[in-house]
Amino acid sequence: MQQDNIVIQAPAQATRRSTREWQQADAAHFLHPFTDTAALAKKGARIITKAENIYLWDSEGHKILDGMSGLWCVNTGYSQPSLIEAANRQMKELPYYNAFFQTSTIPAIELAELLAQVTPPQFKHVFYGTSGSESNDTVVRLVRHYWALQGQPERQVIIARKNGYHGSTMAGASLSGMAYMHAQGGLPIPNITHIQQPFWYELGGDMSPDEFGKVAAGWLEERILEVGPEKVAAFIGEPIQGAGGVIIPPKTYWPEIQRICDKYGILLVSDEVICGFGRTGNWFGCETMGSKPDLMTFAKGVTAGYVPLGGVMVSDRVADVLIEKGGEFEHGYTYSGHPVACAVAVANIKLMQQQKLVEHVRDDVGPYLAQQFETLRDHPLVGEAVSCGLMGAIQLVKDKATRQFFPSSLEVGMVCRGHCFGNGLVMRAVGDRMVIAPPLIITRAQIDEMMTLIRRCLDLTLADVKAKGWL
Ligand SMILES: *Cc1c(COP(=O)(O)O)cnc(C)c1O
Numbered sequence: 442m443q444q445d446n447i448v449i450q451a452p453a454q455a456t457r458r459s460t461r462e463w464q465q466a467d468a469a470h471f472l473h474p475f476t477d478t479a480a481l482a483k484k485g486a487r488i489i490t491k492a493e494n495i496y497l498w499d500s501e502g503h504k505i506l507d508g509m510s511g512l513w514c515v516n517t518g519y520s521q522p523s524l525i526e527a528a529n530r531q532m533k534e535l536p537y538y539n540a541f542f543q544t545s546t547i548p549a550i551e552l553a554e555l556l557a558q559v560t561p562p563q564f565k566h567v568f569y570g571t572s573g574s575e576s577n578d579t580v581v582r583l584v585r586h587y588w589a590l591q592g593q594p595e596r597q598v599i600i601a602r603k604n605g606y607h608g609s610t611m612a613g614a615s616l617s618g619m620a621y622m623h624a625q626g627g628l629p630i631p632n633i634t635h636i637q638q639p640f641w642y643e644l645g646g647d648m649s650p651d652e653f654g655k656v657a658a659g660w661l662e663e664r665i666l667e668v669g670p671e672k673v674a675a676f677i678g679e680p681i682q683g684a685g686g687v688i689i690p691p692k693t694y695w696p697e698i699q700r701i702c703d704k705y706g707i708l709l710v711s712d713e714v715i716c717g718f719g720r721t722g723n724w725f726g727c728e729t730m731g732s733k734p735d736l737m738t739f740a741k742g743v744t745a746g747y748v749p750l751g752g753v754m755v756s757d758r759v760a761d762v763l764i765e766k767g768g769e770f771e772h773g774y775t776y777s778g779h780p781v782a783c784a785v786a787v788a789n790i791k792l793m794q795q796q797k798l799v800e801h802v803r804d805d806v807g808p809y810l811a812q813q814f815e816t817l818r819d820h821p822l823v824g825e826a827v828s829c830g831l832m833g834a835i836q837l838v839k840d841k842a843t844r845q846f847f848p849s850s851l852e853v854g855m856v857c858r859g860h861c862f863g864n865g866l867v868m869r870a871v872g873d874r875m876v877i878a879p880p881l882i883i884t885r886a887q888i889d890e891m892m893t894l895i896r897r898c899l900d901l902t903l904a905d906v907k908a909k910g911w912l
Pocket of ligand 1 (some may be wrong): 513571572573574575577606607608609612681684712713714715740751788
């Protein structure tokens with residue numbers, strides 16, 4: 442039906458129905474990710490209706506400081522005009538075309554070129570997907586294919602870590618080291634094995650962090666020898682574990698991991714889905730942590746989350762074999778190199794370069810956040826408060842002297858998270874570890890504002906914990 446002459450003045454989304462009505466419709470039809478649907482239905486979802494800079498608003502008009510950049514992705518903040526314009530322009534010109542039929546599109550080419558520029562020098566090629574999970578699936582296919590091409594098809598095993606997060610597809614969830622995820626759906630898939638994480642505060646005992654870092658890396662070598670080095674294809678890890686609770690390994694860890702991978706010739710995969718694109722104060726987390734990966738997965742921050750895009754950076758070591766001996770790599774996605782997503786990524790990376798956002802994190806707000814976090818260590822609930830660049834964690838503990846945690850059944854972290862929402866701050870709880878990863882555009886004044894909210898929420902949590910007699 443031709444409706445060009447009818448001008449519909451749509452009311453703002455939020456006011457078309459009441460919050461309660463949106464919540465009821467949500468509960469009736471929308472199965473949320475990683476969510477207890479019955480529990481959410483009882484409570485009603487918070488409906489987010491708009492965002493600007495580093496702030497969100499809900500349908501009740503509450504303003505919330507987004508200390509999590511959405512889900513670790515809105516690194517350049519909400520409402521960047523150049524990203525919106527890039528999407529709009531590309532939608533009008535060429536909203537979609539594939540890269541299968543010996544065809545390419547200009548944004549996909551431009552982005553590939555730009556990625557080769559901003560990633561470490563060993564990377565000149567990219568394989569595109571649309572998410573972090575998908576890209577890690579690509580990694581599993583690619584490393585096994587690589588070893589087959591090298592005449593070592595028995596190299597199948599990929600070593601990952603407990604409490605690492607690599608996504609939620611069959612391969613992504615298998616690489617992830619979360620037992621509760623493996624418990625559903627018959628995971629992990631074969632030939633994936635996990636070693637313990639480098640979490641000094643929980644596992645370091647009497648060791649210094651540096652001693653512990655070497656010991657934790659040594660678990661990789663132990664596992665390689667158990668499996669048989671001739672069967673190990675790759676090791677995968679996040680430079681800093683994000684979803685696992687911002688676990689920042691001691692500085693001795695990654696160089697030792699690198700040494701072990703080199704010794705046995707196994708591929709090193711850096712999952713940069715969170716750490717990539719400036720989060721740690723360098724373009725990529727491997728640069729901050731001191732490793733030289735063969736493959737690097739990215740997603741989230743590449744487009745600041747405005748549209749979905751992910752991919753794998755492929756180093757010359759792997760690309761040369763793939764290209765020279767490989768023939769066809771039997772793998773790819775309908776949306777590999779999606780022109781709109783790539784156009785937004787190009788605009789986003791250029792914006793980061795123009796505004797010197799990586800330098801802003803490395804030299805200004807990153808060190809400032811670290812300094813502010815230092816001051817939290819006096820708080821009775823805070824066992825450790827650590828940060829790297831613009832990702833940080835506050836470990837809530839029962840006993841600071843003995844590094845004793847609260848029983849997990851008390852859900853102290855959830856109590857704190859409740860206070861955060863109630864006071865206009867998104868801070869995530871991973872068990873009793875409160876994590877933040879604010880947009881990279883955050884200013885010192887906004888960090889002060891965030892710290893005031895964090896202190897208030899810690900105090901409110903402390904009062905609750907005392908009132909319940911848990912301390
Ligand atoms: C979020 C995340 C993923 C999964 O990305 P999706 O886009 O949710 O599939 C993979 N690895 C890491 C490190 C992540 O943080």
